[in-house]
Amino acid sequence: MDIAGILATKGDKTHTVRPEQTIREALALLARHNVGALIVVEGGERPVGVLSERDIVREAARNEHLFGETVGDVMTRDVITGAPHDDLLTVAHTMTERRIRHLPVVDKGRLVGIVSVGDILKAQRDQYQGELDTLQTQFLSDERGR
């Protein structure tokens, strides 16, 4: 399975913010959409960073004036991005190893979605459950055939 399969059931909305917007605005977006990170985009769809809860907490711990700062100053740059046909297993491995909680997915330079660690866990759980169910069915049919 590739990560396009995860994006397929997430509609086609990705929560984004522009680098010049303020942290106050970003917090409102995080709260409204009930998500843990926003993808920072320039020119509409080119991702330039990720702004996560963790980035905001880190900044808040050292900066009283956090709310007025711009997203561009607080976000994480040099973000690893995924491609739609990257396979689930490898992506799961990379996100675990590198402690990445939100992976922007980019196709031909355009942001097409975001995959979270929660999405990966759910996809893997469903995959294992499905395989188990199918194996059980076959096993039981063997038993009956005997």
Place this chain on the structure above:
Amino acid sequence: MARPGTAAEPLRVAIVGAGPTGYYAAEALLKNERGVVVEVDVFDRLPTPYGLVRAGVAPDHQKIKAVTASFDKVAANPRFRFFGGVEFGKDLTLGDLRAHYHQILYCTGAQTDRRMGIPGEDLQGSHPATEFVAWYNGHPDYRDYVFDLAQERAAVVGVGNVAIDVARILCRTPEELAATDIADHALEALRKSRVKEVYLLGRRGPAQAAFTNPEIKEIGGLADADVIVRAEEVELDPLSRATLDKSQDRATLKKVEILQGYALRKPAGRSRRLIVRFLVSPVELTGDAAGRVVAMLLVRNELYATATGALQPRATTQFEALPVGLVFRSVGYRGVPLPGVPFNESWGVILNEKGRVLDPCTKQPVVGEYTAGWIKRGPSGVIGTNKPDAAETVACMLEDLAQGTVLRPAHAEAAAAEALVRQRTPHCFSYADWLRLNELEVSRGRPQGRPRVKFTRVEEMLAALGR
């Protein structure tokens, strides 16, 4: 207004598509733990149920088909009805369903093949693998297709389980096939097959091949075909080796081990040869003056790692020609849009969030419309993977019901829906019809020692039912 879901006013749900997902969803709806009383009507464009379990799963994989026993249990519920031979968008429109049901669930699967996108793809003798699969499985729409099995060399592009199925069926002996429920017309055609060499072509390496281990192991036990693998193509490249060392994924390690085992085998001079190739992609099919495919140009690939570490193929400048007279492409499936239902072109699925169909303009859920299975998430996983997938959608359906967000149909009675269906499609098939057809198929197979002999024409099925 009172909320449906009671014995007096059951929640009426239309499910479009009687494949595994349709059954899993029906089961989750009928056995829901919220105490909601649900009535399910399942529609399929074919007279027979089970979707790809009947028309896709290979005839020599009867064990996989055993899952239908659990589907029949679901269908035995008095609140489950089946209407076969009824096509959504043609016999029944979205408007019809909205007028008769509180909720509509689309489980139509991924009905078309992805194209390779190379010159010569449409030459005579080049086919989507799914057409061949539907043909040998007796799908009525493909019954009269013709495949030129007088050719000696065939190539199957792709290394998923469908690709393996096609290659394996081409390599089986008539005796092996005769023990299965392969369609009679296919059995006759394959008896006369002159195919001697079948190539399975993977664009990446052995560690990235999509087939599963039981399938790749199975081809090593074919009665009269040698499996041939080039040692240098199943040696792991440094990137695959590093990835596998890190993940220690047992299934992949085993897969590579099985393939390397084949590379060590000496051909035993059997009648047919199944040649599994890796790191090659077709770039062009070439034809003769009559427009028949005669060869395939392959480019050798190398792997590179994407930012996440996933390994993808990249063409080198090394080419080779492969003479073949028959080509089956099996490079992925894709969903087909349904009339009036929002579609997400990027992923080839119905536009949805967790199974709730979304309005393309507002991105908000469309009241009363849902999706599950391959047409919701794309083609992935095994049959059972559709169970948790359907459960997720059903959870959304029951949540929306609890919020009162359902359609308010003008004719929410089971009898009204049935009357409409019978008026539009007088020859529609009920579950009782199917159980009778099933019995007849099984009894036709018994004297020949076969699981069943399939009916492959709708008229044949009607006649068998005395209609």
